[in-house]
Amino acid sequence: MKYIFGVDLGGTTVKMGLFNESGEVLEKWEIKTVKDNNGSQILPDIAASINKKVAEKNLIKEDVIGVGIGAPGPIDDDGNIYGAPNLGWGTFNVSKTLSDLTGFKVKTGNDANVAALGEMWMGGGKGYNSIVMVTLGTGVGGGVIIDGKIVAGAKGAGGEIGHIFMDENETETCGCGKKGCLEQYGSATGVVRLAKRRLEKDDKPSILRNKDINCKVVWDAVKEGDEVAIDIANEFGKILGRGLGIIACVVNPQAFVIGGGVSKAGTIILDYIVDNFKETTFRGCKDTDFKLATLGNDAGIYGAAKLVID
Amino acid sequence: MKYIFGVDLGGTTVKMGLFNESGEVLEKWEIKTVKDNNGSQILPDIAASINKKVAEKNLIKEDVIGVGIGAPGPIDDDGNIYGAPNLGWGTFNVSKTLSDLTGFKVKTGNDANVAALGEMWMGGGKGYNSIVMVTLGTGVGGGVIIDGKIVAGAKGAGGEIGHIFMDENETETCGCGKKGCLEQYGSATGVVRLAKRRLEKDDKPSILRNKDINCKVVWDAVKEGDEVAIDIANEFGKILGRGLGIIACVVNPQAFVIGGGVSKAGTIILDYIVDNFKETTFRGCKDTDFKLATLGNDAGIYGAAKLVID
Numbered sequence: 001m002k003y004i005f006g007v008d009l010g011g012t013t014v015k016m017g018l019f020n021e022s023g024e025v026l027e028k029w030e031i032k033t034v035k036d037n038n039g040s041q042i043l044p045d046i047a048a049s050i051n052k053k054v055a056e057k058n059l060i061k062e063d064v065i066g067v068g069i070g071a072p073g074p075i076d077d078d079g080n081i082y083g084a085p086n087l088g089w090g091t092f093n094v095s096k097t098l099s100d101l102t103g104f105k106v107k108t109g110n111d112a113n114v115a116a117l118g119e120m121w122m123g124g125g126k127g128y129n130s131i132v133m134v135t136l137g138t139g140v141g142g143g144v145i146i147d148g149k150i151v152a153g154a155k156g157a158g159g160e161i162g163h164i165f166m167d168e169n170e171t172e173t174c175g176c177g178k179k180g181c182l183e184q185y186g187s188a189t190g191v192v193r194l195a196k197r198r199l200e201k202d203d204k205p206s207i208l209r210n211k212d213i214n215c216k217v218v219w220d221a222v223k224e225g226d227e228v229a230i231d232i233a234n235e236f237g238k239i240l241g242r243g244l245g246i247i248a249c250v251v252n253p254q255a256f257v258i259g260g261g262v263s264k265a266g267t268i269i270l271d272y273i274v275d276n277f278k279e280t281t282f283r284g285c286k287d288t289d290f291k292l293a294t295l296g297n298d299a300g301i302y303g304a305a306k307l308v309i310d
Numbered sequence: 311m312k313y314i315f316g317v318d319l320g321g322t323t324v325k326m327g328l329f330n331e332s333g334e335v336l337e338k339w340e341i342k343t344v345k346d347n348n349g350s351q352i353l354p355d356i357a358a359s360i361n362k363k364v365a366e367k368n369l370i371k372e373d374v375i376g377v378g379i380g381a382p383g384p385i386d387d388d389g390n391i392y393g394a395p396n397l398g399w400g401t402f403n404v405s406k407t408l409s410d411l412t413g414f415k416v417k418t419g420n421d422a423n424v425a426a427l428g429e430m431w432m433g434g435g436k437g438y439n440s441i442v443m444v445t446l447g448t449g450v451g452g453g454v455i456i457d458g459k460i461v462a463g464a465k466g467a468g469g470e471i472g473h474i475f476m477d478e479n480e481t482e483t484c485g486c487g488k489k490g491c492l493e494q495y496g497s498a499t500g501v502v503r504l505a506k507r508r509l510e511k512d513d514k515p516s517i518l519r520n521k522d523i524n525c526k527v528v529w530d531a532v533k534e535g536d537e538v539a540i541d542i543a544n545e546f547g548k549i550l551g552r553g554l555g556i557i558a559c560v561v562n563p564q565a566f567v568i569g570g571g572v573s574k575a576g577t578i579i580l581d582y583i584v585d586n587f588k589e590t591t592f593r594g595c596k597d598t599d600f601k602l603a604t605l606g607n608d609a610g611i612y613g614a615a616k617l618v619i620d
Binding site: 074077082130144146147149151152153154155156157158159160161163164165176177178242245246247248249250251252253254280281282283284285287288 | 384387392440454456457459461462463464465466467468469470471473474475486487488552555556557558559560561562563564590591592593594595597598
C-alpha cells in the first residue's frame with residue numbers, strides 16, 4: 001500500500017492527513033500556522049511534521065507517492081503562488097520549496113480549487129468528473145474541475161467566482177474593491193447584508209426583527225415560513241442562481257457542489273437557487289445537477305491528496 | 311508525412327481541408343450540405359468526398375491519421391450530438407457514424423468550439439494553450455480551450471457564452487427565448503439593435519441618421535468620431551467587457567480571441583471592450599491578453615484537423 005500526505009494550509013492552522021491510494025484518511029492532525037517573518041517558517045514546519053509522521057509510521061521513501069498542498073492564493077499548474085497576503089508570502093514556487101524540504105514529489109493548488117477536487121473525489125461530487133464547487137463561506141470561493149483536473153487558470157485565478165460582476169447598481173464595496181460581486185450576495189456576510197437591507201426597507205413583521213442577524217438565524221426563519229426571511233432567501237437565490245447559470249454557459253459542468261457555512265442550512269438553499277438557475281441559464285444547461293458538499297473542513301486535505309494521485 | 315482531413319459542416323456548405331501534421335492546409339474544397347430526409351445524406355456525402363480525395367492523392371489508409379469534424383449543435387467529448395435542428399439531425403454519435411463510413415478514426419466537436427481550437431493552433435491564439443474564443447457574428451458563439459483541449463461540457467454546452475444572462479431589464483427576446491443574453495448586445499444584430507435604440511433616444515445629429523444601419527456602418531461612424539456611434543460602441547463594449555470579465559473569473563484564460571463579422575472592424579472594438587473588462591473582472595484576471603482571430607472562415611477546418619492530432 002502506498003501513502004499520500006494531504007495538506008490544507010490556512011491562515012490559522014495547517015490541517016494534515018495521511019491517506020492511502022483508495023482515498024481513506026488514516027490519520028488527521030493539525031499544526032499552527034506561524035506567520036512571523038513573512039511566513040518563512042510555514043513550509044519548514046509542514047515539512048518537519050511530515051518527516052516526523054514518516055519516521056513515526058516507519059514509512060520508507062518509496063511508500064510515499066507524494067505531498068499535495070492547498071494554499072490560500074492564486075497558484076498556477078506549476079505550483080507558483082502569486083502572493084498570499086494572508087500568510088505574508090510573495091511570489092515563489094511552493095511545490096519546489098516543499099519538495100526540497102521533504103524529498104517528496106509535491107503538487108500545489110489554490111485552497112478552494114483543491115477543496116473542489118476533494119469533494120469530487122470523495123464528497124458531494126463523487127461519481128462526476130466535471131464539477132463546479134461553490135463555497136459559500138465568509139466569502140464565496142469556487143473551484144472548477146474539468147475531466148478530473150483543476151482549471152487553475154493562467155494566473156491562478158480559475159474558479160474565482162466570488163468576484164463575478166452581478167449588479168451595477170450595488171452601492172457597497174466588496175472586499176476586492178469592486179462593487180456588485182457575487183460574494184456580496186451569496187456569502188454568509190452577503191446573506192446578513194441582504195437581511196439588513198430587507199429589514200430596513202419597511203416595517204413588515206418578522207421574527208428576524210430585534211434579533212442578532214446571522215446567516216443561520218435567517219435560514220431558520222425561512223424554514224419557519226417567515227415572509228421577510230423568504231424575501232431575503234429569494235434575493236439570495238436570484239443572484240446566486242443567475243451567477244451559476246452564467247458559469248454553466250461557460251463550462252457546462254455535470255454538477256454544482258455547494259459547500260461552506262451557508263450550505264449548513266441544508267437543501268433548502270437549493271430550492272432558492274435552482275429555479276433561478278433554470279430560468280436564466282442556456283437551455284442545454286438546465287439539467288445540471290446540484291449537490292451539497294459533504295466533506296466539510298476535510299475537503300482540503302482530501303483534494304490535496306488527490307492532486308498527487310492524478 | 312501523415313495527413314488529416316478537417317471538415318467544417320455548416321447549414322449550407324461543408325468546408326473541407328486536407329492538412330499535414332504541421333498544420334499546413336494542402337488543399338481546400340467545399341461540397342453542398344444536402345438537408346433532405348433529415349440530413350441523412352450529409353455524412354455519406356462527406357465520406358464519399360474524403361474517399362474520393364484519398365483515391366485522387368493515392369493515399370493509403372496508414373497515411374491518414376483521421377478525420378476531424380465540427381458540426382452545429384451540442385456535442386460531447388465522445389462525439390454524441392444532442393440534436394442539430396439546422397441539419398434535421400436528432401441525437402446520435404457522429405464520430406462512430408462517419409468512422410464506419412470512411413474507415414478512419416473520427417473526432418467530432420461543436421463548430422464554435424472547433425473554430426476556437428483552430429484559432430489557438432494556427433490563428434490569433436497561436437502560442438497560447440488556454441484561450442476563450444468569442445465569435446461575434448449573427449449571434450455570439452464561443453469556445454473554451456483549456457490546456458489545449460476543448461471544454462465540451464457535460465451536454466455539449468461548454469462555451470455557449472452568447473447566452474450568458476447580462477441584463478434583467480431587457481425587453482426584447484433573444485433567439486433562445488430568454489431576454490438579456492450577451493448575444494443581444496455583442497453580435498452584429500446586437501450592434502444594430504443598440505444603434506436603433508440609441509438613435510431613437512433623442513435627435514442628436516449623427517452620420518448614422520437616414521442610413522441603412524448595419525454593423526459595418528456603425529463602426530465606420532465610430533472611426534470617424536461620430537458621437538452617437540461612439541455611444542453605441544460604449545454600450546457594446548460595456549456589456550461585452552463585463553461578460554468576458556465574468557468568463558475570466560471562471561476559467562482565467564491566457565487570452566481572449568475575438569472573431570466573427572463584428573471583429574472585421576478591427577482592433578477598435580478591443581478599445582471598447584478591454585477597459586470595461588479590466589474595470590469589472592477580478593484583479594488576477596486584468597492582464598488577460600486580447601487578440602483578433604486571423605483564420606476567418608478557415609478556423610473550422612483547422613480546428614477540426616487539430617481535433618484528430620491531439
